[in-house]
Amino acid sequence: MLDKEKALVVFSGGQDSTTCMFYAMAYYKEVELVTFEYGQRHALEIEVAKNIAKEHGLKHHVLDMNLLSQLSPNALTQHDMEVSSDDKIPNTFVPARNLIFLSFATALAYQIGAKTIITGVCETDFSGYPDCRDVFVKSMNVTANLAMDENFIIATPLMWLDKKETWALADSFGKLEYIRDNTLTCYEGIMSDGCGKCPACELRMNGLNAYLEEKEAAL
Amino acid sequence: MLDKEKALVVFSGGQDSTTCMFYAMAYYKEVELVTFEYGQRHALEIEVAKNIAKEHGLKHHVLDMNLLSQLSPNALTQHDMEVSSDDKIPNTFVPARNLIFLSFATALAYQIGAKTIITGVCETDFSGYPDCRDVFVKSMNVTANLAMDENFIIATPLMWLDKKETWALADSFGKLEYIRDNTLTCYEGIMSDGCGKCPACELRMNGLNAYLEEKEAAL
Numbered sequence: 130m131l132d133k134e135k136a137l138v139v140f141s142g143g144q145d146s147t148t149c150m151f152y153a154m155a156y157y158k159e160v161e162l163v164t165f166e167y168g169q170r171h172a173l174e175i176e177v178a179k180n181i182a183k184e185h186g187l188k189h190h191v192l193d194m195n196l197l198s199q200l201s202p203n204a205l206t207q208h209d210m211e212v213s214s215d216d217k218i219p220n221t222f223v224p225a226r227n228l229i230f231l232s233f234a235t236a237l238a239y240q241i242g243a244k245t246i247i248t249g250v251c252e253t254d255f256s257g258y259p260d261c262r263d264v265f266v267k268s269m270n271v272t273a274n275l276a277m278d279e280n281f282i283i284a285t286p287l288m289w290l291d292k293k294e295t296w297a298l299a300d301s302f303g304k305l306e307y308i309r310d311n312t313l314t315c316y317e318g319i320m321s322d323g324c325g326k327c328p329a330c331e332l333r334m335n336g337l338n339a340y341l342e343e344k345e346a347a348l
Numbered sequence: 349m350l351d352k353e354k355a356l357v358v359f360s361g362g363q364d365s366t367t368c369m370f371y372a373m374a375y376y377k378e379v380e381l382v383t384f385e386y387g388q389r390h391a392l393e394i395e396v397a398k399n400i401a402k403e404h405g406l407k408h409h410v411l412d413m414n415l416l417s418q419l420s421p422n423a424l425t426q427h428d429m430e431v432s433s434d435d436k437i438p439n440t441f442v443p444a445r446n447l448i449f450l451s452f453a454t455a456l457a458y459q460i461g462a463k464t465i466i467t468g469v470c471e472t473d474f475s476g477y478p479d480c481r482d483v484f485v486k487s488m489n490v491t492a493n494l495a496m497d498e499n500f501i502i503a504t505p506l507m508w509l510d511k512k513e514t515w516a517l518a519d520s521f522g523k524l525e526y527i528r529d530n531t532l533t534c535y536e537g538i539m540s541d542g543c544g545k546c547p548a549c550e551l552r553m554n555g556l557n558a559y560l561e562e563k564e565a566a567l
Binding site for chain 2: 192193194196199200224225227228229232233235236237239240259260262264265268269271272273275276277278
């Protein structure tokens with residue numbers, strides 16, 4: 130029996146999934162987190178996720194997905210490759226990574242009785258990953274429901290937000306500063322505002338600046 | 349680029365998936381096998397699968413899925429529990445097991461360039477697992493295609509066959525005796541005709557006897 134007041138958040142400790150965590154804490158009575166450990170570029174990512182979970186007293190499932198690296202020798206999991214943003218599909222591409230993550234997340238949601246699975250995937254910053262598209266998530270939702278004869282809701286609160294709007298959402302929970310200071314987005318593994326140069330930092334910082342300017346202008 | 353003459357068979361070393369292996373060898377130029385190791389009741393199962401793959405000179409991917417046992421404490425993965433066939437959903441139920449297996453299998457198919465994934469799931473002997481249903485597999489196929497922007501074919505040659513017809517299919521490849529002698533279906537871990545008493549043995553033997561009687565009558 131799934132509890133509609135219980136949500137499981139797919140949680141990496143980055144800006145987007147931490148925003149999703151605060152979203153879940155605002156709208157659900159019970160919240161648990163799941164993090165997939167798959168040989169991330171920076172071991173720090175897992176520590177950041179664990180710390181945020183602990184600070185908020187949330188049950189945190191850390192699942193070992195190192196199997197992924199067997200399937201996908203590439204930049205996200207092999208530390209000796211360069212990150213490139215030139216190709217249409219980034220060479221950080223792990224085929225079907227979200228398919229695999231959401232398969233595990235929905236199975237875990239079944240086990241803990243959570244009706245809603247929340248993931249921070251986002252089509253607006255679409256970076257060439259087909260399994261970040263809305264159409265994929267909706268199909269995945271139907272497939273998971275059929276697989277377990279249940280009516281899960283895979284919620285994607287950031288799907289149509291750009292980075293500026295994601296910062297606005299965090300601010301609406303009073304958590305902009307917390308997320309700015311305590312999350313890790315940077316490809317170089319530098320916390321908070323990061324290296325400022327990699328594509329992830331640029332996206333994050335441009336969004337933040339745009340939001341702060343807009344907020345100031347509105348005062 | 350996926351090769352339409354290449355197939356990946358989800359392979360356990362049991363009757364059904366071994367029949368699928370011969371089906372693949374009959375209809376595809378290149379065949380590879382994938383076995384998921386997830387703390388099976390009998391370690392022998394993996395050995396049986398490896399031996400069959402080796403005897404047929406097929407590339408065999410054995411993926412460690414012990415993570416599953418973290419998600420699902422139950423009879424298939426915990427050796428101290430009884431197998432019961434009384435409940436509607438057997439207590440061997442691992443939620444979304446086929447969802448997880450097919451997620452990995454399709455990602456692996458992408459990596460090896462196989463357009464077709466073959467699985468021996470079967471609705472006729474439907475034992476209460478929602479992710480063995482045809483409607484699930486079709487939805488899974490769409491989801492995997494969307495996840496990777498590809499046009500995979502998840503083929504289920506046994507979907508509408510009963511056990512008698514599965515034996516007939518094996519016989520059509522001249523492999524009835526091979527499958528009878530070299531596969532493991534029995535819950536007690538006994539090869540070939542098995543213990544003869546568990547539900548899996550009963551199903552297998554009833555199907556075999558029905559087929560052999562029919563074949564004899566036709567002579």
